[in-house]
Amino acid sequence: xxxxxxxxxxxxxxxxxxxxxxxxxxxxxxxxxxxxxxxxxxxxxxxxxxxxxxxxxxxxxxxxxxxxxxxxxxxxxxxxxxxxxxxxxxxxxxxxxxxxxxxxxxxxxxxxxxxxxxxxxxxxxxxxxxxxxxxxxxxxxxxxxxxxxxxxxxxxxxxxxxxxxxxxxxxxxxxxxxxxxxxxxxxxxxxxxxxxxxxxxxxxxxxxxxxxxxxxxxxxxxxxxxxxxxxxxxxxxxxxxxxxxxx
Amino acid sequence: xxxxxxxxxxxxxxxxxxxxxxxxxxxxxxxxxxxxxxxxxxxxxxxxxxxxxxxxxxxxxxxxxxxxxxxxxxxxxxxxxxxxxxxxxxxxxxxxxxxxxxxxxxxxxxxxxxxxxxxxxxxxxxxxxxxxxxxxxxxxxxxxxxxxxxxxxxxxxxx
Amino acid sequence: xxxxxxxxxxxxxxxxxxxxxxxxxxxxxxxxxxxxxxxxxxxxxxxxxxxx
Numbered sequence: 402x403x404x405x406x407x408x409x410x411x412x413x414x415x416x417x418x419x420x421x422x423x424x425x426x427x428x429x430x431x432x433x434x435x436x437x438x439x440x441x442x443x444x445x446x447x448x449x450x451x452x453x454x455x456x457x458x459x460x461x462x463x464x465x466x467x468x469x470x471x472x473x474x475x476x477x478x479x480x481x482x483x484x485x486x487x488x489x490x491x492x493x494x495x496x497x498x499x500x501x502x503x504x505x506x507x508x509x510x511x512x513x514x515x516x517x518x519x520x521x522x523x524x525x526x527x528x529x530x531x532x533x534x535x536x537x538x539x540x541x542x543x544x545x546x547x548x549x550x551x552x553x554x555x556x557x558x559x560x561x562x563x564x565x566x567x568x569x570x571x572x573x574x575x576x577x578x579x580x581x582x583x584x585x586x587x588x589x590x591x592x593x594x595x596x597x598x599x600x601x602x603x604x605x606x607x608x609x610x611x612x613x614x615x616x617x618x619x620x621x622x623x624x625x626x627x628x629x630x631x632x633x634x635x636x637x638x639x640x641x642x643x644x645x646x647x648x
Numbered sequence: 649x650x651x652x653x654x655x656x657x658x659x660x661x662x663x664x665x666x667x668x669x670x671x672x673x674x675x676x677x678x679x680x681x682x683x684x685x686x687x688x689x690x691x692x693x694x695x696x697x698x699x700x701x702x703x704x705x706x707x708x709x710x711x712x713x714x715x716x717x718x719x720x721x722x723x724x725x726x727x728x729x730x731x732x733x734x735x736x737x738x739x740x741x742x743x744x745x746x747x748x749x750x751x752x753x754x755x756x757x758x759x760x761x762x763x764x765x766x767x768x769x770x771x772x773x774x775x776x777x778x779x780x781x782x783x784x785x786x787x788x789x790x791x792x793x794x795x796x797x798x799x800x801x802x803x804x805x806x807x
Numbered sequence: 808x809x810x811x812x813x814x815x816x817x818x819x820x821x822x823x824x825x826x827x828x829x830x831x832x833x834x835x836x837x838x839x840x841x842x843x844x845x846x847x848x849x850x851x852x853x854x855x856x857x858x859x
Contacts, residue, residue, distance in 0.1 A: 581684065
C-alpha cells in the first residue's frame with residue numbers, strides 16, 4: 402500500500418514529477434484566474450447592498466482560503482516529518498511558509514480595504530480579524546524558527562512541532578464568526594446550508610479560489626525543486642543531471 | 649505500522665489535543681473579552697462596564713433614525729429584537745448604515761441612559777446577490793410575513 | 808469605461824485590492840523563478856568545472 406507513497410516521497414522522483422506537472426498546472430492556473438477575474442470584474446452583477454465594493458471578494462476570499470489551506474498543508478507535512486521523518490515533507494513545508502504568509506497578509510490587507518467603506522473602519526479587534534493576524538504571526542514565527550536553527554534534523558523537528566501546535570488556531574479562525582459576536586459576517590460559502598451568495602457571483606469566486614490554489618501549487622512545486630537541488634547538490638543524480646545539462 | 653511510529657503518532661495527537669484543550673480553556677475564560685460588543689439586552693441587564701467606554705451592537709430599529717440640531721447629529725434606536733436602547737452620534741455614518749441594518753457603536757452611556765457614540769460601524773450580512781434578486785426576495789418575504797406574522801421576527805439575527 | 812473604472816465610487820478601495828493581489832502573486836512567482844535560475848546556474852557552473 403505504501404509503495405507509491407515511498408516512491409513519491411523520494412526527492413528524486415518528486416523532482417521529476419514536479420517537472421512534468423508544473424507547466425500544466427501553470428496553464429490551468431492562468432485559465433482559471435483569467436476567466437475568474439474577468440467574470441468577477443465584468444460579468445458578475447452589482448451587489449444589492451454593497452454596490453461595486455463587494456468585488457474585493459474575488460481577491461479577499463481566495464487569499465483568506467489560501468492562508469488556511471497552505472497552513473493545513475504545512476501541518477500535514479509536519480506530521481509526515483515527525484512520524485515518518487520524511488525529508489520531502491520538510492522541504493514542502495519550508496517553501497510553503499512564505500507563500501502562506503504572503504497570502505495571509507493579502508487577506509488582511511484586502512479585508513482592511515473592504516472594511517473601511519463598508520464597516521467604517523480599517524481595523525477592529527474582533528475575533529475573526531485578530532485570529533487571522535495571529536496566523537500571520539505564526540507563519541512569521543515558523544520562518545524565524547527555521548532560520549535560527551542550523552542543524553537540519555533539529556530544524557525539521559522543531560519547526561514541525563511549532564506548525565502542529567499552531568494548527569489549533571485554524572478552527573478558531575474558521576468558527577470565530579459563529580462562536581463570538583464579531584464585526585465580520587458569518588460564512589457565505591463553506592457552511593452546511595446552501596451558499597448565501599448568488600450563483601452569478603459564486604461561479605467567478607470559486608474559479609478565483611481554485612485558480613489561486615493552483616497558483617500555490619505551481620509556486621510550491623517550483624520552489625520545492627529549487628530546494629531539492631540546493632540540499633542535494635552533492636548527490637550523484639543531481640550531479641549527473643547537471644553534467645548532462647538537464648536540471 | 650511500525651510501533652515506534654505509532655507511538656510518535658499518538659504523541660503528536662496528544663500534544664495537539666492538549667494544546668486544543670488549553671486553548672479552549674483560555675478562550676472560555678476570556679469569552680466576554682473576545683466578544684466584540686454587548687447586546688442591548690446585556691446593557692439593560694447592567695452587564696456593561698460603568699462609566700467606561702464599550703461597544704454595543706444590534707439592529708437599527710425601523711423608523712427610528714432622526715437627524716437633530718446641526719444635521720450632523722443623528723439619533724436612533726438600537727435593538728436586538730428584545731431590548732432597545734437609544735443612541736446619539738455626531739459624525740459621518742458608514743455607507744451601509746440604514747434602518748434594519750446591523751451596527752456596532754462605540755461610546756458611553758450618559759446619565760439618562762442614552763448611549764453617546766463616538767464611532768458607529770456598520771455590520772453587513774453574509775448574503776450577496778444582484779439588486780433584482782433582492783427585490784424579488786423582499787416581495788415574497790413581505791407576502792409571507794403578512795400572512796404568518798405581524799412583526800417579521802425573522803429579520804437579520806444578531807448573536 | 809470611466810464608469811467601470813470608478814467602481815461606483817469605490818475605486819480607491821477596489822483597485823488597490825486588486826493591485827496588491829497582483830503584486831503579491833507576481834512577487835511569489837518572481838522569487839520562485841529567480842531561485843531556480845540561481846541554483847541551476849550554480850550547479851551547471853560546478854559541473855563544467857569538474858569536467859575540465
